[in-house]
Amino acid sequence: MKKITFVMIIITIAFSLGIGLFSNPLLANTENNPKILRDKYLNIITVNKPQYQMVKKIVKDKHNVQYMFSNENDIKEFKYNKDVIENVSNMDLFIYTGTTFEPWANSFIGELEKGNIGIINLSRGMRLLNYDVNGSSKENPYYFEGIEAYKIALYNVKAAIQDRDPENREYYEENYNNAIKELNDKIDVYSKKIESLNSYTFLTLNNNFDYLIKDLGLNVLKLDNREISEFIKINNLDKNKLVILKDGTEQTSMDLSKYSVVNLWKYDGNMSFDDLILYNVEVLTDLIVENS
Template sequence: MKKITFAMVIITIALSFGMNLFSDPLLANTESHKTENRGDFLNILTVNKPQYDMVKKIVKDKNNVEYMLTNEKDISEFKYNEDVLNNISNMDLFIYSGTSFEPWSNSLIDELKKGDLGIINLSRGIRLLNYSQNNSNKENPYYFEGISEYKIALCNVKSAIQDRDPQNRDYYEENYNEAIKEFDNKIKIYNDKIKSLSDYKFITLNNDFDYLTKALNLNTIQLDNHEIADFIKLNNLDAKKVIIIVDGEAGTKLNLSGYNTVNLWKYYGDMSFDDLILYNIKELSKWAPLKENGTVNSTGKVA
């Protein structure tokens, strides 16, 4: 997958019942195609497009869904103002990740005019992972790459929308069950290949993929300050059975020539979270040993 540079794309939200267009033209993206009166819709705003995709799995075309930002850099550096606060405050539901992935979210929420606005923390009920850095604990915000974590977040979306539109509770429940079943069926195809990776040791360069590697029960070890060759020797690893996980976007300054590597994505703004998980699983499964005439092909990687 090629690295894509995303520009922040944020368009105007128009509210119904005679309200003026927002004065800030850079607030939200919308891909909803409204076929009935806006008053019949819930107005739902998410921070990013993958969250938008989650909501669309639940509501489909029944409600109006919009998103603010796409790529991670824009999300991290986002600065809100009074117009943004007013615009969000006029929505029915505002959905955000609930982690340091959106470092400004807590202060923004504190300043919102709550009124009838429902504020949904997607990480509710998820056991977030932490890691140690410079003698302090850091929160790992990338829970949406984990399988069970994604399902909990999707359930949070479903429950929030059901609470706001109880007359269509069964409709949303059906869509949720359909989305989970489709997700499970896609992953199931790769179960045997992922299990066959148990003989490999995966070297991680940081904690960004912890949710994914734990979900897949991969045998991991995190690189310290040593060079790769020294690290492999010190840990008595077989270089042929080592695979280094590299961030597909950030890459690495390390010289990995001659080593097995797999490029994964911890976040990809134009890819839904379920597709992100599936993409990473597919990339990992390419290292599943090929069986030839009842024996295992030690060359490992699938072409």
């Protein structure tokens, strides 16, 4: 009996030692360990696809990003309803242009349920340009085809996401810096040709490209109500050094066949804003190649 008791004691001690030896200390006392922080997952919605592409440059695949439209006419003609208001109200961030590009934006935002959602105006901190229409000032909404304005808008995207997910602040900062560097590097390729554009006079038919024109420092005149030939004569312009800037998205009844014409694009719903800028810069600087 004593022998059996002694053996049981030895087995009990060995079993106890075994638990102490082979148990995983990382799994013990889990209630006393600090809570593991999980990455925040944001639901972000933009008005258009190019804005969506801006957000993706900052967040990559870290968050859920959606957009409402790509086509400009769809944006302008949009009529929202309760379902749209409810769906957008459930998002973490709603990002919009902040100009008359979305004529319904102010009333739409007024209808949103102001709970968790953050509302981000991409034009914040931007000096918007205006132009005269029959004696009254009108806002130019196409800032996103301007180089510096685009950078400000991208900064606003970055800052808004950092505010919502401060744990990954450095990650978003790095992505932003990389995006700006990439754009600068691509534009620098055209820098000498852009300087050569100073030898031309550009005639605009409207104000759609004021932001890009300002950033490139082009010598620009806006056509008034006169015929182009008359305008050239009155202003003593060299026809061989005159380039007409036309909006490729719009039709015109004017006969431009006798002139050098460059078709620029103020907006393309399937083209990112940085690609849009680079496209316009490229077609402008192609003039140097054509006339060299």
